[in-house]
Amino acid sequence: MTKYQYAAVDGGQIFYREAGIKTAPTVLLLHGFPTSSHMFRNLIPALSDRYHVVAPDLPGFGFSDAPDRKRFRYTFEHLAKVIDGFTQAIGLDRYAIYIFDYGAPVGLRLALAHPGRVAAIISQNGNAYEEGLSQGWDPIQKYWKEPTAENRMALREFLKPETTKWQYLHGVQDASLVAPEAYELDSALLARPENDEIQLDLLLDYASNVALYPRFQEYFRTKRPPLLALWGKNDPFFLPLGAEAFKRDNPEAEVHFYDTGHFALETHVQEIASEIRDFLGRKLIRQSSAA
Amino acid sequence: MRLFSSPRWTRCVQVSCMALVSVMIASFQLLAQGQGKERPVEHPTLYRTIQIDGLSIFYREAGPKDAPTLLLLHGFPSSSRMFEALFARLSDHYHLVAPDYPGFGHSDWPDAKQFAYTFDHIASLMTDFTQAMGLSHYTLYMQDYGGPVGFRMILAHPERVQALIIQNAVAHNEGLGPLWATRRAFWADRAAHEAALRGNFLSFASTKARHLGDDPDVELYDPDLWTDEYRFLSAPGQAQIQTDLFYDYRTNVEAYPKWQAWLQKTQPRLLVVWGKHDPSFDIGEPERYRKDVPNAQVYVLDAGHFALDTKADEVAALVSELMKTQK
Numbered sequence: 001m002t003k004y005q006y007a008a009v010d011g012g013q014i015f016y017r018e019a020g021i022k023t024a025p026t027v028l029l030l031h032g033f034p035t036s037s038h039m040f041r042n043l044i045p046a047l048s049d050r051y052h053v054v055a056p057d058l059p060g061f062g063f064s065d066a067p068d069r070k071r072f073r074y075t076f077e078h079l080a081k082v083i084d085g086f087t088q089a090i091g092l093d094r095y096a097i098y099i100f101d102y103g104a105p106v107g108l109r110l111a112l113a114h115p116g117r118v119a120a121i122i123s124q125n126g127n128a129y130e131e132g133l134s135q136g137w138d139p140i141q142k143y144w145k146e147p148t149a150e151n152r153m154a155l156r157e158f159l160k161p162e163t164t165k166w167q168y169l170h171g172v173q174d175a176s177l178v179a180p181e182a183y184e185l186d187s188a189l190l191a192r193p194e195n196d197e198i199q200l201d202l203l204l205d206y207a208s209n210v211a212l213y214p215r216f217q218e219y220f221r222t223k224r225p226p227l228l229a230l231w232g233k234n235d236p237f238f239l240p241l242g243a244e245a246f247k248r249d250n251p252e253a254e255v256h257f258y259d260t261g262h263f264a265l266e267t268h269v270q271e272i273a274s275e276i277r278d279f280l281g282r283k284l285i286r287q288s289s290a291a
Numbered sequence: 292m293r294l295f296s297s298p299r300w301t302r303c304v305q306v307s308c309m310a311l312v313s314v315m316i317a318s319f320q321l322l323a324q325g326q327g328k329e330r331p332v333e334h335p336t337l338y339r340t341i342q343i344d345g346l347s348i349f350y351r352e353a354g355p356k357d358a359p360t361l362l363l364l365h366g367f368p369s370s371s372r373m374f375e376a377l378f379a380r381l382s383d384h385y386h387l388v389a390p391d392y393p394g395f396g397h398s399d400w401p402d403a404k405q406f407a408y409t410f411d412h413i414a415s416l417m418t419d420f421t422q423a424m425g426l427s428h429y430t431l432y433m434q435d436y437g438g439p440v441g442f443r444m445i446l447a448h449p450e451r452v453q454a455l456i457i458q459n460a461v462a463h464n465e466g467l468g469p470l471w472a473t474r475r476a477f478w479a480d481r482a483a484h485e486a487a488l489r490g491n492f493l494s495f496a497s498t499k500a501r502h503l504g505d506d507p508d509v510e511l512y513d514p515d516l517w518t519d520e521y522r523f524l525s526a527p528g529q530a531q532i533q534t535d536l537f538y539d540y541r542t543n544v545e546a547y548p549k550w551q552a553w554l555q556k557t558q559p560r561l562l563v564v565w566g567k568h569d570p571s572f573d574i575g576e577p578e579r580y581r582k583d584v585p586n587a588q589v590y591v592l593d594a595g596h597f598a599l600d601t602k603a604d605e606v607a608a609l610v611s612e613l614m615k616t617q618k
Binding site for chain 2: 002015038177
């Protein structure tokens with residue numbers, strides 16, 4: 001049964017969903033923009049009979065605190081630091097990470113900081129290669145190059161309810177499979193006062209993730225963490241090339257594509273859960289017997 | 292593990308009842324887990340709309356169409372979303388259909404000036420919905436507003452109803468607890484009490500409290516539940532729609548004797564599932580149904596007004612047991 005809880009981290013509250021037995025191997029689920037741990041609502045029960053599943057909301061997202069921008073720097077480095085503090089607050093010392101969208105730069109920073117803690121990586125449309133970035137990033141990259149008020153204003157398109165709905169439906173073969181509450185909830189939380197500015201700050205800082213891609217790739221090459229890429233192939237932001245690229249640095253990386261969009265869990269949760277169970281079953285057992 | 296708490300006066304021998312339900316849940320969970328790796332879910336939930344009387348009606352549907360149908364009628368201020376957990380547990384075995392009423396969830400919300408928000412009107416639209424969907428026989432699951440909508444549908448077409456599940460929905464005057472004093476005042480004099488009612492009825496605090504009640508297990512509740520509902524309630528037009536409909540709730544109280552008479556005369560197959568932490572409905576209500584229908588199965592759960600929020604496994608097992616014997 002899923003529990004809905006809060007952990008105190010650096011003086012703020014981090015909301016998280018937790019299910020499964022605490023002594024089982026932990027899977028840490030890291031969500032993307034503009035959603036929250038709600039995106040894992042159907043994956044959690046599909047894994048929790050065998051794994052300890054933990055899904056926090058990033059600061060500024062979901063039900064975690066969204067501190068004022070004057071007091072809290074909304075950068076990926078800072079988000080990663082808070083999530084690192086969160087894992088320590090609830091006593092996680094080793095975990096597999098499921099990284100999606102914003103979850104990738106957060107989770108991979110955790111891996112760089114503590115390579116020994118990350119037992120395996122499941123990247124679902126969680127990008128770490130420049131060739132994975134689509135033209136959808138053009139207006140954001142323009143803002144990186146020229147951080148003007150005008151270029152910032154242009155990115156407000158990404159915060160509109162219709163854009164959020166589009167992100168869920170684009171590339172989905174059968175729109176009737178997508179539960180409307182997913183994008184409704186995201187839009188409800190995006191509409192909170194000041195949340196727009198928080199999100200624009202993070203879009204600006206996303207440049208720091210691209211700058212780190214070479215270091216993420218070096219980590220894949222040298223540490224060889226077991227890696228499973230599960231990719232909605234019609235994602236308008238992260239191209240299938242970004243999934244294939246994992247094999248370049250780790251030939252053992254396993255890559256699977258689904259005929260769906262960015263939020264692949266909305267349409268393919270059973271297929272994705274099956275792959276994860278199979279992958280972790282092989283990789284975590286092999287690791288522990290080798291140790 | 293304390294899954295169920297039965298009131299003292301329950302006729303079912305508590306221990307054997309609990310044992311039965313525990314076995315049901317255990318086998319049910321095994322069934323669910325057995326689906327583990329190899330096969331994808333056979334019957335995903337579909338989110339669809341259909342035109343009924345010129346309105347777009349949103350509904351969730353899952354399961355084999357030739358299996359017995361479970362028609363799920365939601366409460367205030369929710370939508371078919373409240374049944375998500377039941378869909379995840381039952382749709383491999385039954386045909387589940389859950390519409391959003393007009394003015395709720397993702398169905399159309401016609402302006403209150405153009406559309407009469409009454410329970411009669413909603414029930415008649417929902418009857419048209421079942422016809423358009425080709426549902427000739429079904430088991431009804433009624434929660435909160437689902438009760439007054441469902442009882443009207445039953446009285447219009449009693450031949451369609453194979454069994455009833457009543458979950459925190461009232462059909463006896465005494466079932467409306469002390470919180471209803473201010474609501475009854477609103478029915479008696481709308482103009483004098485409307486402002487006070489709106490302030491309380493539509494607030495974020497009430498929306499949250501409706502789920503939690505006095506349930507000590509707050510960590511079992513997903514905050515998205517009331518966030519989603521409050522987003523709908525705060526949208527333009529909603530205050531008028533919900534106030535109009537709630538003013539009409541008085542017609543339900545007037546109709547209770549008719550519904551009771553139907554229950555007493557027909558003696559339908561009846562499952563009553565009751566979350567005991569409900570802040571607004573009286574805990575004696577489940578036993579009143581048993582008085583009307585002595586063979587009713589009555590279960591009082593350690594859950595809230597929206598019992599599926601925290602006790603979906605238990606409710607799914609009870610519903611499944613009732614549906615299993617459906618012809």
